[in-house]
Amino acid sequence: MPQFRMTGRGLWITALIVPPLCFVALFIVYPIISAFAYAFFDWQGLKRLDFVGLENFHTVLFVEPYRSWTLNAFKNNIIVFFALMVLQNGLGFILAYALWRELPGARFHRIAVFLPVVLSTIIVAYLFKLFYHPLFGLVNISLKSIGLSEWAQPWLGQSGTALWSIIAAQAWHMVGFPTLVFLAGMQRIPSEILDAVRMETESEWVKITKIVWPLVAPSATIVFTLLFVGAFNWFELPYIMGGLDGSPFGSTDVLGLYFYRTAFGNVSSGQQDFGLGSALAVLIFIFIAAIAAVITTRLRAREIQL
Amino acid sequence: MSVTTTNYYDRKGILGTLGRDGLLQIILIANTILMLAPIVIMVFSAFKTTPQIFQSPFGIPDFTQVQNFIKIWSETNFLRYLLNSFVVTGASMVLILTLGTMAAYAIGRYAFTGANFILMFFLAGLTLPLKLAIIPLFMLMRDLSILNNQLSLIFVYTAMGLPSTVFIMTGFIRTLPNELEDAARMDGASEARIMWSIMLPLVRPAMVIAGIQNIVPIWNDFFFPLVFIQNDSLKTLPQGLTTFMGEYTTDWGVLFSGLTLSAAPIIIIYIVLSRQFIAGMTSGAIK
Structure with a gap:
């Protein structure tokens, strides 16, 4: 050149x-x-x-009421991260494994699983908000129609279920992403290795845990890191479904909402504080960067070069 | 291994395969129903009146009944929001692809001091969650006096889209052969002419991937308009949807048709171009 x-x-x-x-x-x-x-x-x-x-x-970390707000939001983010790790990435891995076998209709299933991913989070949030409606929502109507009336409840209206209901909507929205990233990882496993495994064992469990899972490690690294960053940046779904205050009673409050509320104020109290907001942003930023670096290096170490 | 044991394994293998594949197929079908049901119910409900939705939420509607859509068309700013989304997304995409290709071409095609450093500079932007810098961005937009102006969105989206675009395009441009370029240079073509007439036609596939990777998050974005745009006539679709959903809280038929209309453009494009969408949107996560 x-x-x-x-x-x-x-x-x-x-x-x-x-x-x-x-x-x-x-x-x-x-x-x-x-x-x-x-x-x-x-x-x-x-x-x-x-x-x-x-x-x-100092204020956001140690002075009340900021201290308990910070801790509460942080705790909820951790719940969100681990729940999505199972519901989104875990399920994604299983679905990818199923798609990988190229059974009849695999192409259609692949398109279907990724369809919610392209939708706007705002559409997903409102759609599920309507579905969770205590009286007319589809979830409660379905429960009643199959004779489980006592299970019907105001999903978004009570502290015990609100966050989990939003997490379920998030999992529906995004499960297609890890699925197709894992699928791409599986499709790159050389067929010689798979043939060799087939000679050695017939146990599906051994095949998944000893061969497929280690060999899709690069995909896992990326999917885990992205989920971590995403979980601690979570904003749109709780904003629409729980509101800016993380109602009810802060049970759906997460760091993204708390940061936005502190910086720009909310409807009820117009006060905004760029200093505290920026301090929160810096703390979240450093936390995300540090943990993402640890996750990436730890997971990289177990990746196998083919 | 004796013959009998081989047979034994074979037989068990076939049965096992059938059982396992059956289970996997059931998982896939159940999941597909779960993925599509909310969308199908959304579309069905868009054609129902509110009482019909409450009475038979799963029923198939009369598709000629379009009064919900007419209501949206005539009573709300929906068309305005849609148009705004087209303008903002379109302008951002033009800027992203133009500037991204320029940078990637310079980095990928010419060996110059600092090329790697500049690439690293772009890549640093890939991992930074820009949401957390919203306060300084807000102040910056105010100082540029483009708050409440769609330029603020276009600029932020362009900056956000450049890192991934430069990353994808540089990788692709580096793989292109030198022969054509050298031959043209020998004939006395200028660098600009070589880039425009010879190299650019070759990088189109990478542009499609980079374009799709960026167009979906930009089209769907809600956070930046929430902070930058207050004026109702400037709102983009996801942001306008929040205004609209607040106004019609009890008219479920209209709510569902609003959601259906908002989702329709991207669903239709996705169904037509699903392969490119999947490749584009996962390209950042697949090595």
């Missing part, structure tokens, strides 16, 4: 590279760096006041 010699070519490369770089620098890198800086100042509305050091961090 030609070296960076002539000025004409240098100019040409510069002209190609500078505009895209500017976009990324101005709208991604600069805001993220600023988010860190904002957290160290006191804010009044949109006006920046004094440098306050770590006070904002």
Whole structure:
């Protein structure tokens, strides 16, 4: 390839590279760096006041009521992450395994499982909100019609079931993604290996745990990391289905909602605090980055190079 | 291994295979029903009146009954929202593909100092959750005085789409052979001409993948309009849907037809281009 010699070519490369770089620098890198800086100042509305050091961090982590809000939201995010790990990634793996066998109709099943993924989260949120309606929702009507009237309940209206109902909607929405990523991983397993396994064992369980699962490790790494980042950024579904306050009684509050509410205020109390909001953003950011790095390196280590 | 044991294993193998495949097939069919039922019920309900939805939620409706859709068409801003979504998504996609191809072409085709560093700079943007930088972004848009203006959305989406686009396109552009390019250069073609007439036609497949990967999240995005756009006539479809759902809370027929109309464009395109959609949307997660 030609070296960076002539000025004409240098100019040409510069002209190609500078505009895209500017976009990324101005709208991604600069805001993220600023988010860190904002957290160290006191804010009044949109006006920046004094440098306050770590006070904002101290407030959101140790001063009531922020402390319990932070802990509650964080706890809910952890529930969401582990629940989706099973419902979304676990189920995704099973579905991928089933699709991988190319049984009759596999193509249709593959298209169907991915269909909810392309829908807007807002559509999914409202659709399930209607389905969960205590009186006219499909869920309760179905339960009543099969004689399980005592199971019918206000799914989104009580603390015990609200978060789980939203998690179920999320799993329906996104299960197709890990399914097809795992499927792609399985399809890359060389057929010689599979033939060799078939000679050695007939146990499906051994085949899955000892061969397929280790060999799709790269897909698992990516799917787990994306789920982790997604779970701790969760916003749209709880925002529509539980509301900005994470109702009822904060049982559906997650860090994304809490951060947005702190930064921009909510309907009932118009107060907004960019300082505390930024401190929360920085903490969430560092937490996500640190754990995602650990997950990635840990899982990478068990990947096998073929 | 003796003959008898082989037979024994064979027989058990066939039965086992049948049983196992049957189980897997049942899992798949059950899952497909579970995936499609909510969407089918949504579409069916769109053609029913509210009492009909309450009385027979699973019943097949009379598809000639379109008064819900007419209501949406005539009484709400739905068409406006749809148009806004087209404008914002379209402009963002043009910018993403143009700028992304430019950067990827420079990085992938020319060896220059700092090329790898610039690629790393773009890739850093891949993993950062930009939602968390919403406060500085909000201030930035205010300083640029494009708050409550669709340019704010277009700029953020473009910046968000560039990392993955540069990543996909650079990888692809690097695999293209040098011969054509060298021959054209020998004939005295300018660099711009080589890029435009010779290389660009070859990178179209990668552009489709990068395009689909970005178009779905942009079309569906709700978070950035929520923060940047207040004016009802500027709202995009997902954001407009929240306004609309708030207004018609008790008219379920209209609610379901609103959801159906919002979902229709992407569902139809997905059914036509499912292969490309699946490849595009999972391309970031598949090595």
